[in-house]
Amino acid sequence: MHTVDHTTNLIELKNVSFGFTAHDTVIRDVTLAVHRGDYLGIIGPNGGGKTTLLKVMLGLLKPTKGTVRLFGKDISKFHQWSKIGYVPQKASAFDPNFPVTVEEVVAMGTYARRGLFHRTTRADRSKVHQALEHVDMLEYRHRLAGDLSGGQQQRIFIARALAGDPEIILLDEPTVGVDVSTQEQFYHLLKKLNHELDLTLVLVSHELEVVARETTEIASINNTLVYYRTPEELAKSGGLELAYGKSLKHVRATHHKHA
Amino acid sequence: MLDLFHYTFIVRGLEAGIIIAIIAPLIGMFLVLRRYSLIADTLAHVSLAGVAIGLLFKINALFTAIAAAVISSVAIERLRISKRVYGESALAIFLSGSLALAIVLISVANGFNVNLFNYLFGSIVTVKQSDVTIIGILGILVLVAIASVYKELVYLSFDEESAKVSGIPTRMLNILLIALAALTVSLAIPIVGVLLISALIVIPVVTALQLRVGFKQTIVIAEILSIFSVISGIVTSYYLNTSAGGTIVLIALLIFVIVYATKKR
Numbered sequence: 001m002h003t004v005d006h007t008t009n010l011i012e013l014k015n016v017s018f019g020f021t022a023h024d025t026v027i028r029d030v031t032l033a034v035h036r037g038d039y040l041g042i043i044g045p046n047g048g049g050k051t052t053l054l055k056v057m058l059g060l061l062k063p064t065k066g067t068v069r070l071f072g073k074d075i076s077k078f079h080q081w082s083k084i085g086y087v088p089q090k091a092s093a094f095d096p097n098f099p100v101t102v103e104e105v106v107a108m109g110t111y112a113r114r115g116l117f118h119r120t121t122r123a124d125r126s127k128v129h130q131a132l133e134h135v136d137m138l139e140y141r142h143r144l145a146g147d148l149s150g151g152q153q154q155r156i157f158i159a160r161a162l163a164g165d166p167e168i169i170l171l172d173e174p175t176v177g178v179d180v181s182t183q184e185q186f187y188h189l190l191k192k193l194n195h196e197l198d199l200t201l202v203l204v205s206h207e208l209e210v211v212a213r214e215t216t217e218i219a220s221i222n223n224t225l226v227y228y229r230t231p232e233e234l235a236k237s238g239g240l241e242l243a244y245g246k247s248l249k250h251v252r253a254t255h256h257k258h259a
Numbered sequence: 260m261l262d263l264f265h266y267t268f269i270v271r272g273l274e275a276g277i278i279i280a281i282i283a284p285l286i287g288m289f290l291v292l293r294r295y296s297l298i299a300d301t302l303a304h305v306s307l308a309g310v311a312i313g314l315l316f317k318i319n320a321l322f323t324a325i326a327a328a329v330i331s332s333v334a335i336e337r338l339r340i341s342k343r344v345y346g347e348s349a350l351a352i353f354l355s356g357s358l359a360l361a362i363v364l365i366s367v368a369n370g371f372n373v374n375l376f377n378y379l380f381g382s383i384v385t386v387k388q389s390d391v392t393i394i395g396i397l398g399i400l401v402l403v404a405i406a407s408v409y410k411e412l413v414y415l416s417f418d419e420e421s422a423k424v425s426g427i428p429t430r431m432l433n434i435l436l437i438a439l440a441a442l443t444v445s446l447a448i449p450i451v452g453v454l455l456i457s458a459l460i461v462i463p464v465v466t467a468l469q470l471r472v473g474f475k476q477t478i479v480i481a482e483i484l485s486i487f488s489v490i491s492g493i494v495t496s497y498y499l500n501t502s503a504g505g506t507i508v509l510i511a512l513l514i515f516v517i518v519y520a521t522k523k524r
Contacts, residue, residue: 058424059424060420060423060424079426081424081425081426082425082426084424086420086421086424086425088418088420088421094417094418095292097468097471098292098416098417099292099467099468099471099472099473099474099476099477100413100417100473100474101473101474103473104413104473104474104475105417107410108410108413108414108417108418108421108422108425109425111410111411111414111422111425111427112425112426112427120410142473144471144472144473146471147471160421164425
């Protein structure tokens with residue numbers, strides 16, 4: 001059960017705009033907040049700025065306008081990166097020949113907490129084991145990450161994020177290239193983490209149906225934020241039409257074609 | 260068999276060679292996995308320009324080689340980060356530019372009266388005791404630096420974006436890695452020479468990667484292969500009266516071919 005204070009802002013964006021050059025604006029004037037315990041889904045058409053928005057939240061891209069606050073602090077003064085876990089889009093497409101075991105990948109998640117020049121402690125190893133247990137991958141810990149299936153690789157990337165003991169995890173299209181039944185298990189795992197560990201989640205996805213079903217909040221973005229409420233109100237509000245510029249049914253068909 | 264150890268130049272060559280054999284795959288592991296293999300070759304050519312400067316101004320050529328390589332390595336990385344020049348184009352500019360500078364300096368000084376061959380292909384005969392001391396001290400520096408940021412370099416090589424999100428100073432580590440590569444390359448010149456350095460940095464690592472084991476195990480295997488290639492290369496070259504640098508690289512290459520052919524995916 002949730003006993004979480006939903007009023008605390010973990011991420012706060014105020015009038016944020018971003019463009020790669022002075023003449024183009026990928027996202028424009030976005031204001032939103034991620035509260036503790038939220039499971040926020042970010043949806044929108046390809047090129048609408050979903051991933052860009054996530055990268056601005058993570059400090060990977062610097063906004064051209066507006067402010068980003070993480071855990072109440074301006075992002076330029078924020079240093080507690082261990083509070084934030086990240087599962088990147090390319091997690092499913094990493095170099096399969098990279099010589100790294102599952103355990104070695106998950107251990108990377110503990111580095112942020114410990115700082116430079118640290119040695120691996122027993123506590124770090126126990127965090128790695130716990131994280132692998134959470135995602136049901138402990139028995140694979142000595143296997144090479146490149147030898148696993150796409151779904152299993154996604155689980156170890158979640159475990160890597162968990163090993164850092166984060167309060168929030170941001171995921172960028174985590175199920176790209178993963179089959180449907182594995183996707184179901186994956187979303188079940190995310191829901192479990194949100195409920196049982198009180199983890200705040202931000203999920204960028206093009207799968208409208210999944211986002212509407214799984215998340216507690218939805219932000220729909222097409223360069224600018226066109227909708228930001230609960231999934232229940234989504235269908236009634238016309239937010240999707242605003243985001244995609246077409247009817248939902250038509251959007252789905254078009255989107256799959258381009259995926 | 261042990262008669263070769265009576266020659267001090269062989270002992271000095273082995274001492275310097277083993278130090279290089281230890282640090283080369285350690286740096287090579289990160290360069291290969293980050294698709295930076297060619298940077299070793301570029302830095303080697305930059306080192307040659309450094310050697311030419313040293314010979315022209317009569318300064319220890321190892322020092323000028325190190326200075327030229329380290330300064331250029333930082334410049335290459337900055338050029339790459341600027342994204343105004345493609346990464347491999349930056350390497351090509353420095354490789355041919357420094358080779359041109361080396362040739363011009365050598366021709367200005369009428370060939371310096373030294374055998375350029377020694378610098379191009381290595382010559383353990385010319386390794387001085389002071390060189391062994393410098394290689395030893397700077398080799399330990401490279402080892403300590405890599406050991407201090409080993410975990411962060413692994414994370415950076417595997418997934419730079421996530422490493423950045425977790426607060427790892429990726430830009431600083433990239434520059435550190437490339438500067439350490441420059442140092443390693445310059446130190447290896449007396450043993451394998453400018454033209455063969457990248458082979459010593461890359462081949463043992465690529466061979467170890469064929470065995471598909473974890474990161475630490477891959478490094479340990481690459482280290483063993485590298486040390487074996489250097490020792491057996493120097494010993495073989497003594498008996499066959501061949502170039503030590505060339506023999507070392509051929510042995511490393513032979514091991515790669517055997518492992519590649521026997522290890523089916």
